[in-house]
Each structure stands twice: as C-alpha cells, then as structure tokens.
Amino acid sequence: MKVFNYFNKFSLIAFFSIGVLVTGCKDDDVPDEENELEVITDVKLIFTNDADATDVVEASAQDPDGEGVEELEILGEITLDADKTYTLTYEIFNNLESPGEDIGAEIQEEDDEHQLFYSFTANAFANPTGDGNIDSASDPINYNDNDGNGNSLGLSTSWTTSSTTISGGTFAVRLQHQPDVKTASSGATDGDTDFDLQFVLNIQ
C-alpha cells in the first residue's frame, strides 16, 4: 500500500515534531538580572554652610516603590539661615536594589548628558539673583562643576541667602537627561526628566 507508506513517513515527522515540542517544554529560564538605570527612589539635598561644615541642612524626596503606586513623599523643608553661603550637593539612590545603587555616581560618569536646573521664590537668594533657570536657561545659577565639554552639571552649586526672611517659599530642582542634546544653552525642557521635585523653602 503505497498510501500507507506515505502516511507512515509523515506520522514519523509528526512524532518527531512532538518530540521537539516536548523537549522544548522543559526550559525554566528566568529573565537575566538587569542593571536598572531607570529608577530613582531617594533624592537627598544637602546644603552645607561654607563657613561651618557642621552646619548642614537636609531635605529629601522618597518614592520607596519607584514606579509602584505609592505616592512620592517630600521629607522635610529646606530651612536656611539668612545671609549665609551654602554648597548644595546630592545623594541620589535606587534603594529598590540591595545594596542601593548610587545613581549620583552614574550621573557624574555621564556628566555630558545631564544637567540640574533650579527654580525658587524670586530673590530668595542674594546670589544667584532672580528665580532660577528652569524658566530660562540663561538665568544665573552658580554651578561649581562642569562636564568634559565645559558645560554646567549642577551636582554641586553655591547659594548665598538673602538678608530678608522667607516663609513657605518654594525651591524646585529638576534633573534633565540630555543625551546628544546638552549644549551650553540647552534648558530644563530639553531631553527627559529624571527627577522633578519641589520643596518648601524657608529663610530665617
């Protein structure tokens, strides 16, 4: 029976295919661990008095579940003394991983792709004057650090408070990621936002 020969041949193929499928079923592979660069859970602003290194003012923002549904929490207000000069530095972490990952160090590494921008209650500071550079990138901010191209980064900045007191003002900071975008004149709406935080500012 010619027909049956053909049929046998094809049932063999079918059998073989089933074999392949069944062996294909046994895998138990887990997605590889990824070095999560997207998530920032903790940002701490550290204002250190230039004249007294023990005079430190801290405020932080925390979103413990990252992309999860828990709301961002702003912990603490920024309360500075009048007529003093402070240096602002950061601790930026992804604490979803343990140990926490220092995103600040990565920003430092990719300094030519990042810039921090600021906005604050007008004339809260004697230096820089004005209301910050989020609205207009050319407005003055005292950047202490530059990338390899000589453009400002902002992980360290200097602030001299004004002599008038302020209560319930605002201090906003925005980190922009600007790969191939960052120039001497690029601003706070260029590129993508890594964080965008607003604190209460008091000067007493």
Added chain:
Amino acid sequence: MKHVLFLFTLLVINAPLFAQKSDSCIYEMRGIILDADTREVLQYVAVNIEGTEHFSLTDPNGEFLIKKLCNSSNALTISCLGYCDTTCQHFNEYSEKSTIYLKKEKNYLNTITITAARIKEAGTASISQRSLDKEVLSIDPNQSLAAAISKVEGVTFTSTGNNVQMPVIHGLYGNRVLILNNGIKHGFQNWGSDHAPEIDISSANRVTVLKGAAGVRYGPEALGGAIIVEGNPLRLAQQFEAKVGTGYQTNGKGYFVNSEISQGLDKWSYHLGTKYSRIGERYTPDYLLTNSSKEERALNGGLRYHLNDLDFKIYYSYLNQNLGLLRASIANSGTAFIKAINSNEPIIINEFSYNINQPNQLVQHHLGKIEINWRYADDAKLMLRLGSQLNKREEYDVRRNADLPIIDLDIVTNEIQLDWKHPAWFELNGLVGLQMFTQNNDNNSGTQTTPFIPNYNTFRFSAFGIESFKKYKSTFELGIRLDHEYNNVRGRETSQNIFRDNYSFTNLTTSLGYILQFSDNTSFRSNLATAWRTPNMAELYSYGQNGFKTSFGLLRYYTDDNENGALRTDKVVDLEESNISPEKGYKWINEWIKQKKKNTYTITVYTHYIQNFIFNRPLGVIGTIRGPMPVFINDQADALFTGADLSWQKEWSDAINGTLGISYLWSKNLKKDEALINQPPIKINYQLDWKIKTFSKATSSQLSLKPSYLFKQFNAPRTIQTEDLIDGSVPITKDSKIFDFKDTPSGYLLFDIAWQLESEKIKTGISIQNVFNTRYRNYLNEMRYFADEPGINILLSINYFFNIKSN
C-alpha cells in the same frame, strides 16, 4: 449546511480555458441555475465543461451534477434558449454547490454572476461571518489587517497611532479575537493595545471574520470571534501567473512594491510573493505627526504536492516591520504629560521625515506550516497540520538608554492539529480534532530595565468534536471542546528578585447552532456558544511604564488591610492566592438574511455576557520622582455587551449598487453598574459602487463613494481633569467610579472615493481617503489624548499581470 448564502460574488467575463490531462479524475461539480431576475429555477439548461465531453442538463429543480472531472478548476459553458451562451469558471475547491444566475439574453450579453457558496469551516456555519477576497484587499495593500476588515459591520479597530491597529469585533479585541494565519493561530505578543498582528494583507487571498464565539473550533482565544486569513489556495492546473504592483500615497509620501508568481501543474503547485513598503510621517489637516513613519518587508511562499488521495502543503511567511509611534505621546516628565494631554496640538512637531526614531517597535515574524490532507474516502478526510512560529519584538522608548530596547522578547509558538472529518454516520456529519499548543516566551537581556512581561511557557492540550445534522430546511450544529492549559511563569520584580508561578486550568467549551433555510432567499442562523480565556501575561504581570502609560497587572497590586486598604504594588501575588479567574463568555448571535428582488437585508443581533471580563482603565495620577504620572490598572468585572449590525444592499440599477451598514453596541460593567472604557461608538457607513461603461481596452471600471459617520461615544466614563487629580480636588481610589483623562471625541463624517480600472493586463486604482480633510480624533486610538487623525490621502496603485501560457 454547505450550500448556504452568497459570501462573495464573482463577475466572470472571460474565463481562461484549461485543457489538461490528469490521472486523478476525482472531481465533481454541482450547481443550481436560476434566472437572475425572477430567481426561478431553470431546467433543461445545458452545462458543458469546456474542452471536454462532460455534459449535463439541469433537472426540474435547476440542479446539475457532473462527475469524474480531472481538474479542480473548470470552465463551464452554459446554454439555454433565450439566455446567453455563457462561460464561467467554477471553483470546485471552494464550493460543493454553486448557484449560477443566468440573465436573459436580450438584456445582458456575455455576463453572468456566479455566487459561489464558500464552504464554511465546520463548527462555524451557524455563526454570522463575512469574507473579504483579494479583490477588495488589494485596493490598498499598505493598510493593516485591522483596517482592511473594519468595513465589515460590527468590526472596527483599536489603534495606537497610525501604524499599530488591532481588530475589534463587537467591542472585544486583543486575545479575545483569535487570528488564524494560514490555519495556524498567529503567535505573537498579543497583549495591550499597541501590538498589532504581524500579517501582510497583500499575501492574503481571503480574510473571513467570524462574529460569534468560535472557541470550540479554534480554541480559548476565539471568545469574541475569529479572523481567518487564508493565503494563496495553491490551485492545481493553473497557468503561470505573475503580478507586479506598485503604488504611492500622498499623505506620508508612502510607496510600496509587491510581486507575486504562482503556477499549478498536474500534481504540483507553488506561489511566491514579496512586498516592500515605506511610509513617512503622516499629516493631520493642521500638523505633522512626528515619528509616525513605518517600513515593512514581507515574503511568503507555498508549495503543494497532490498525489491521489494525499495532498501536501508547505507554507512559509516572513514579515519585518519597523513601526514609529507618535513622539509627542511620550512625555518627558509628569508636567510634560499634563501639558501634552491638555494641548490641542502635539507638543513635539518636527520637519517631515521618513526616519523612525524612538518610540518605535521592531518586529520580525516567521511562520512555517506543513499540512497533510488524506482524503481516504469520498466523505472523509484526515488532516494533520504542524505550525511553528518565531516572533521577535523589540520596543524602543524615549528614555535613558534609548538605543537599547525597553522590551526585547522572543516568542516561539508550536502547534499540532489533527482533524478527522468522519464519514456521514446516521445523518451526522462531523469533525473531531486533537490539538497541542505550546508557547515559549523569553526576555533577551540587556534592556537595562526590569522586564515588563515575564518569561513563560504555556502548554495546551485540546480535544473537540463538532457534529451537524440536517433535517428538511433545518441544520443543527453541536460542538464541544475540552482544553487543559498549563502555564509556568518566571519574572523579576524591580528589586530584581525572582518571582515564579505555576497555574493550570481545565475548561469545557460548548456551542449550539441552528440554521433555518426558509428558501433560497431567506435564511436564519443562531449560535449560542460558551468560551473561556486565561488572562494574558500583561493583564496579570505588567508593571510600570510602557509607552505613555504606567500600568499594573492584576497580580501586581493588592489592597493592604493593615494600612486601611491602601493600594500596594510591592509584591507579586500568586494566582492561586488571588481572586483572579479566567474569563468566561456566553455569546448568543442571531442572523437573518433576506433577499427580495434587488434588496438584500442582513440583520445580526447579539448578546454577550462575560464573567470576569478583564480591562485596562485609568486609576489616577500618582506622584513620582519624575513628577505626576497617569496610572492605569487591569481590573476584572462581569460585563454585558449587546448590539446589532445591519446591512442593506440594493441594486439601484444594473450599474449602481449600494450598501448601507450600521453597527451598534451597548456595553456595561454589571458589577459596578457603569460604562466600560474604549468601546466602539455607533457607526453608519454607505458604499455606492457605480460600474462605469468601459472604453478601449479596459474591461471594467468602477467608481465607489464611501461616506461614513462615527458618533461620539455617549456610553463612556466621565472625564476628570488631570489637574484635579493632582491637587486632589477630585479624590480617587481604586473603587471610585470609572473615569477618563480626556473627553470622548466628537462624532465625525468621513468621505472616501475610489476609482478602479481594469484591463486584461493592468489593474489600476485611485482612492482618496478623507476627501474633505476632516479634522477628527478616533475614540479607539490611544493617541487620541495627544493628536488628531491623518487628513486627506490620495493613493495611486497599479498592478501589471503577466500571463504566460504554460504550453
């Protein structure tokens, strides 16, 4: 049950002649001949197979039967006094019995209409269905599968921009609509609303839409319906044919080229098709849709060998797509999202370009199939089908590491189907089948982000039986199916901790159908079917941002009783411990078709109750370190869908034919007694076809006018402004009434015109879409939050056919 209703109409003018010798003279041909005007049966009509001695006269019922034909494709000469002598080609493979309408000689010369009844797949005969053949599909080979079939009443599409479109049948889409690609369930990343099936419609010979639950025949995902895409039928005894086509469209400066060759010998048949297309950024009436370009490459080929009772087919297709998504849909911060959603125009508009930047999707789909049919008796057949598919998907997003895909998945799908069409047994005709389905989904590493979808393996074993029984004018169809599905899931939390889950379901699917053929002109069909579906991986496990949405799967959030029922997303819930159940659907669909003189009325009415219906909905705006972001969750509730499709076709004159279509759907979340989101609004469309007198060498010419009106969706959730969500002035919890971020778009009238001209070798067409350059937004397009739909588009296409005589 197989000689029911006209599904497509062929106008045959000059049928090619086949005079071939073959050893397998096994074909037979049946038909019924009617007067085209009065629908009376005609007896003593001589039917002759051209070039042969085969000859028959119709009996008093107008029926004829010619046996022992050597070719599956034959040209008929039909002669009867007072009617024209006419020739037509009969497609034996597609119909067991054709109805041929003869027109009186004095009125019409040399044209007859064959209404071939396509054989419906077993288990679907009582389900309302529509087919679109190559003629219709080839008008715009650049359009998506979903757009092509959206002209069917009750069918529309949901989209994410202009390049990603998914079919919606009676309000359901995604993996509630099964897509059968050349007999194989299309295996792709079928989740979310931004993954379109990777199918090139220019490779399809016919696309059939089943509007009822076809789960018994095709498996769990056919809960809302099925779309059957058939490739080249690989006919034997078909002369060598080659076609090249090209076209240009003004909106997006798009162009395409495609080509196709096919030939059927005595025992062998093959076809090969290719396509390339590229479309730049599309324009709305007012602005450019930046990054809406697309590029597509496709290849398909088939081979058939026919040996006595055995028939072997191999098919392979490949599709490669690069699809751009609207740049302005990705907000670079929370404040930018609010700006984008409140802006009348996209917030990013650049100069025109063909370039595709982030966000975009790079997809490759390979499909291979082997099919063996053994027709061991006249009325019995065994079919074995093996299918293997590889789908590679990379999605890029605007982000840090934009050059790395944010989603990088490979999914391998294997399927074995064994069907036995058993010989008639006590008047029962039927089909029993066994199926095995496996899917293996893997994440490729290097995305620098936690996988959105876990790795998983799915195994499904199924057995089904469908029996039909015909008595007088009634046909009953009963189907039953048992599926056992097992899933093994391995994923990562954002902490990079591993989570695992195993779960399995065993489910029974049933279907009961009834067809009443009152007369040749009137029929009624009714189908009541149950179906089920396991939640897909995105519905269960998605976590975080994908596109502009931050979305959480059913197992990724829970309410914490220790914290006053606060919503938490810090752990993955085991399916067994959750209260998540598979969807179960009960769909009852009825269709009544009446043909009266020059009118054909089709009314389809349906009710679909779905238990544990899963849907994605806005949850609110949540503060993140990047600013406030819109958050969506997957939710589950019992839902009801009910509606009607109406079509009225009228031959206004010999040359003018009009079709009115109305689609209406009403749906509701029964658990919370509120509207569902993203449900298709009422649609009314009309198509007027005017066959224009031809000139010189042209054989046919047709002008079509297609106005359509889409209503505003009134049955939609309320709108809450994002500002009110951010400042908390409208407090929202998980149990609040459903809402949307933006009002549903207003209704709109669109107007399309198409003109086609055919000659023996050339087929050309011009179509103008959105003639009046209407400004509108489509409620079912996720980009409705950000941008308008494209404006006027003029599409030119030309196809050249080479026919080389093989002897």
